[in-house]
Amino acid sequence: MIDFEQLSLDTKIPESSLRDQYKFVYGDNGLSQLRLSSPCTMNNGVFNIDLISNQLSSINEEWKDLDIFIPASGSATRLFELSDNIKTLNENIDKLPFFDKKSVSHLVDKYSHKPKAIVPFHKIEGHIVSPIEEIIEFYSRIFPDSNVHFTIQDDDENLITTKLNESDFIKSKKIKFEDKVRFSFQKKELNSICFINPETLLKHNNKYYSHPSGHGALIDNLASIKSKYAYMHNIDNVSPKTQELRIKNINQMYKLLLFIDKNIKKLLRALVKDDFQRVIESSFYKNFLIEYFPHLVHVRNEPVNKKILFKNLNKPIRVCGVIHDSGAKGGKPFWVYDDDSLLSLQIVEESQVDLDNSRERNIWYDSNYFNPVEIIISTEDYLGNKFNFNSYVNKDLGMVVEKKIHNEKVLFFEKPGLWNGSMHDWITIFVEIDEKSFAPVKNICDLFLPIHQP
Numbered sequence: 001m002i003d004f005e006q007l008s009l010d011t012k013i014p015e016s017s018l019r020d021q022y023k024f025v026y027g028d029n030g031l032s033q034l035r036l037s038s039p040c041t042m043n044n045g046v047f048n049i050d051l052i053s054n055q056l057s058s059i060n061e062e063w064k065d066l067d068i069f070i071p072a073s074g075s076a077t078r079l080f081e082l083s084d085n086i087k088t089l090n091e092n093i094d095k096l097p098f099f100d101k102k103s104v105s106h107l108v109d110k111y112s113h114k115p116k117a118i119v120p121f122h123k124i125e126g127h128i129v130s131p132i133e134e135i136i137e138f139y140s141r142i143f144p145d146s147n148v149h150f151t152i153q154d155d156d157e158n159l160i161t162t163k164l165n166e167s168d169f170i171k172s173k174k175i176k177f178e179d180k181v182r183f184s185f186q187k188k189e190l191n192s193i194c195f196i197n198p199e200t201l202l203k204h205n206n207k208y209y210s211h212p213s214g215h216g217a218l219i220d221n222l223a224s225i226k227s228k229y230a231y232m233h234n235i236d237n238v239s240p241k242t243q244e245l246r247i248k249n250i251n252q253m254y255k256l257l258l259f260i261d262k263n264i265k266k267l268l269r270a271l272v273k274d275d276f277q278r279v280i281e282s283s284f285y286k287n288f289l290i291e292y293f294p295h296l297v298h299v300r301n302e303p304v305n306k307k308i309l310f311k312n313l314n315k316p317i318r319v320c321g322v323i324h325d326s327g328a329k330g331g332k333p334f335w336v337y338d339d340d341s342l343l344s345l346q347i348v349e350e351s352q353v354d355l356d357n358s359r360e361r362n363i364w365y366d367s368n369y370f371n372p373v374e375i376i377i378s379t380e381d382y383l384g385n386k387f388n389f390n391s392y393v394n395k396d397l398g399m400v401v402e403k404k405i406h407n408e409k410v411l412f413f414e415k416p417g418l419w420n421g422s423m424h425d426w427i428t429i430f431v432e433i434d435e436k437s438f439a440p441v442k443n444i445c446d447l448f449l450p451i452h453q454p
Contacts, residue, residue, distance in 0.1 A: 001199065002022070002199065002201065004018045004019055004022075007193070007201070007208060010207070010208050011191070011193065011208050011210050012188060012189050013188075013189050013190075013191060013193065013210060014189060017189075017190075018193060020413075021192055021193055021412070021413040022193075022195075022198075024398060024400065024413045025195055025400050025411050025412070025413055026195075026198050032396035032397055032398075033352050033353060033354045034334075034336045034337075034346065034348055034352045034353065034397075035336065035337040035360070036334050036335070036336060036337075036348070036353065036360055036363040036364065037334070037335040037336060037337050037343055037363075038334070038335045038363060038366075039332070039333070039334055039335075039363060039364075039366050039367035039368065039369070040322070040333035040334060040335060040345065040367075040369055040430055041368065041369075042432065044335075045333060045334075045335055045345055045430055046322060046333065046369060046430045046431065046432055047256075047292060047429055047430060047431050048431075048432070049252055049256055049431050049432075051292075052256075052259065052288070055259055056252075056255040056256065056259055059255045059258050059259060065227045065228040065229055066143065066146055066227060066228075066229045066230065066231060066254060066376075067146050067147045067148070067149060067225050067226070067227040067229070067230050067231075068135075068139050068143065068146060068147070068148040068149065068230070068231050068232070069149045069151075069221075069222055069225060069230045069231070069232040070135060070148065070149065070150050070151070070232065070233065070234070070235050071151050071215055071218055071232070071234065071235065071418070072115065072116070072117040072131075072132065072150040072151060072152050072235040073115070073151050073152050073153045073156075073185075073186060073212075073215075074115070074116050074235070075112075075113065075114065075115055075116060075153075076111050076112050076113070076114055076115065076116045076119045077112055077113065078442070078443075079111075079112070079116055079119060079441070079442070079443060079444050080107075080108045080111065080112040080444055081443065082104070082108070082444075085443055085444070085445045086104070088445045088448070089104055089444065089445055090104060092445070092448045093107075095447070095448055095453060096120075096444070096447060097120050097121065097122055097123040097128045097129075097447075098111075098120040098128055114156075114159065115152065115153065115156045115159065115160060116131070116235060116236060117130060117131055117132040117150070117152070117160060117235050118130045118131075118132060118159065118160060118163045119131075121134065121236075121238065121239075121441060121447060121452065122134065122238075122239070122240055122452065123454060124169065124240055125169075125172070127168055127169035127172065129169050130163065131235050131236060131238050131441075132150065132160065132163070132164070132235070133163075133164070133167050133169050133170055134238050134240070135148065135235070135238060136148060136164070136170065136175060136177055136180060136181060137169065137170065137173050137175065138238075138243055138246075139180075140173065140175050140180055141173075142247060146227070147180060147181070147182050147227075148180055148181050148182070149181075149182045149183075149184060149221070149225060149230075150181065150182070150183055150184075150235075151183075151184050151185070151186060151218050151221050152183055152184075152185065153185065153186070154185040157183060157185075160183075161183075164177050164181070184221045184224060185221075186212055186217050186218060186221070187217065187220060188210070190213055190217040190220065190415070191210035191211060191212055191213055191217075192210060192211050192212075192213040192412040192413045192414065193208065193209075193210055193211075193412065194209055194210070194211055194405055194408075194410035194411070194412045195410060195411045195412065196408055196409075196410055202405060202406065202408055202410050204406050209405070209406065211403075211405065211412050213412070213413060213414055213415045214399075214401075214414035214415045214417065215417060215418045216393075216398075216414070216415030216416045216417050216418050216420075216421065216422040217415050218418050219389045219390065219393065219418060219422045219423075220389075220390070222377075222389060222418075223379075223386065223387075223388075223389045223390075225379055227379065228378065228379055228380050229254070229257065229258075229261075229376060229377065229378055229379065230376070230377050230379060231250055231253075231254070231375070231376045231377075232373070232374075232375050232376075232377070233372075233373050233374050233375070234373050234440065236440050236441045236442065237372065237373065237374075237438065237439060237440045237441075238439065238441075239439040239451050239452055241439070241451050241452075242436065242437045242438075242439050242451065245434050245436055245437035246374075246437055248434065248437075249321055249374055249433045249434065249437055250376070252431070252433070253319045253321060253374070253376045253431060253433070254376055256319050256429065256431060257317060257318075257319045257376050257377075257378060257429075260288075260317060260319075260427075260429065261317050261378045263284040263288070264313050264317070264382075264427070265381075265382040266284075267279050267282065267284065267285065267309075267313060268310065268313055268314055268381075268382040269382055270282075271306055271309065271310045271313075272310075272382075274306075276305075276306040276309075279309070285297065293427075293429075295342070295343045295344060295345075296312045296313065296427065297309060297312070313427070314381060314382065315387075315392060315425060315426055315427050316377060316378055316379065316387045316389065316392060316423070316426045316427070317377065317378040317426065317427045317428075317429070318375055318376070318377045318378075318419075318423060318426050318427070318428055318429070319375070319376050319377075319429045319431060320333070320347065320371060320374070320375045320419070320428060320429065320430050320431070321372060321374035321375070321430075321431060321432075321433035322369040322370060322371060322372070322430050322431070322432055322433070323369065323370055323372050323432070323433060323434075323435035323437075323438055324368060324369060324370070324435055325367060325368055325369055325370040326370070326435070328370055328372075328438075328440070329350075330349070330370060330371055330372075330373075331347040331348055331349050331370075331371040331417075331419070331420060332347070332348055332364075332367045332369060332370055332371060333345065333346070333347060333348075333367070333369050333371060333430045334346055334348045334363070334367065336348065344424075344425075344428070345428040345429075345430060346420070346424065346428065347371045347419050347420055347423075347428075348364075348420070349417065349420055350364070351399065352397065352420065369430070369432075371419070372433075372435075372437075372438040372440075373419065374433060374437070375419060377426075389422070389423075391425075392422075392423065392424065392425035392426055393416055393421060393422045393423075393424065393425075394416055394421040394422075394424035394425065395416065395421070396421075397416040397417075397420060397421030397424065398413055398414060398415055398416050398421070399413075399414045400412075400413060400414070401413075401414045436451075439451045439452065
């Protein structure tokens with residue numbers, strides 16, 4: 001039997017979490033999956049920002065109180081998975097910005113175990129530049145008053161700060177990155193224990209081994225941001241050629257978020273004063289919420305009362321950019337049944353769908369949009385207090401992961417994804433953005449695409 005009390009003392013993971021992990025991995029509940037209603041389409045889940053362009057044009061607060069949040073803790077291991085790409089790499093290796101006439105195996109040995117954030121992606125103004133350098137320079141230029149938050153592995157902090165201290169590119173731009181950049185780490189107490197079997201746990205160097213529990217654990221890091229709003233994207237979605245498009249995306253998404261956030265807070269303050277009638281007669285309620293987001297103000301086709309309306313609106317808000325699906329692997333926007341006929345807008349991963357069910361499978365494959373992870377969020381409630389993001393997590397949407405770690409096949413619990421189950425109970429707005437702004441580098445051979453070449 002597992003001694004959870006002693007295990008908690010050894011790993012610093014709360015005993016309640018350890019017991020929950022065990023139940024999740026070995027319980028008979030099975031993986032919770034979402035029940036799809038329909039894919040989001042333009043004007044049915046994907047909001048057409050042109051519809052309120054007049055209202056947005058009056059918003060002059062350009063990028064005020066806005067910080068940047070970049071999950072950057074991934075290693076470059078998958079970047080150098082070359083089984084299907086070795087021929088392409090050999091034929092194009094001289095196009096890599098860091099090509100130094102050495103062999104492919106030399107490049108793999110040099111970079112594959114480093115953080116993806118410091119692998120060179122581009123050549124800019126004669127400098128060989130990694131994503132983290134490129135991102136710092138970009139946001140220092142367009143958001144001089146904002147902080148850039150990177151979530152990294154604590155073991156990589158010295159490696160990354162050394163890289164930035166020695167960066168000729170950062171120096172050439174006269175950027176003091178210490179004034180601009182904030183690092184945070186995934187909390188060890190949020191890690192997961194690895195189970196070899198129901199009674200045996202993985203040990204390494206004679207200590208119980210715990211594994212990061214997925215990027216859903218970063219919801220705690222996101223909660224530490226002090227600004228009212230935060231914009232997030234992946235560390236590998238960068239290119240000098242997409243910078244102007246990203247500025248356009250941010251400008252549109254920020255103004256839309258500001259418009260919705262300020263109006264919802266106005267309604268919430270009125271509800272607190274018992275002005276329910278004034279709320280439902282307001283133009284924002286009638287011409288925006290009812291028109292485009294009826295699921296927030298109706299329950300089973302009946303108008304909500306004051307109590308339910310307050311509950312539905314008193315939540316963090318996120319505006320998520322979506323692009324036309326071109327076959328990239330990742331989440332997609334759907335209308336989802338939360339309970340009986342209650343609908344919500346969600347980013348859904350393939351693993352969350354029962355593809356053995358023909359109905360669910362057909363809805364999944366009918367989707368024409370994709371989540372490139374361009375998301376802007378609100379962090380404060382109508383009173384100016386920080387939301388407790390953990391209150392809005394759908395904990396049932398965690399996963400059991402099977403993986404080989406330290407030569408042992410293990411099972412461990414992975415938290416609901418950061419922009420999936422961890423933001424499940426948020427107010428979500430999908431808006432189409434320019435697909436040309438999406439330039440991820442998931443494999444090193446992606447750097448041979450025109451968007452990444454000089």
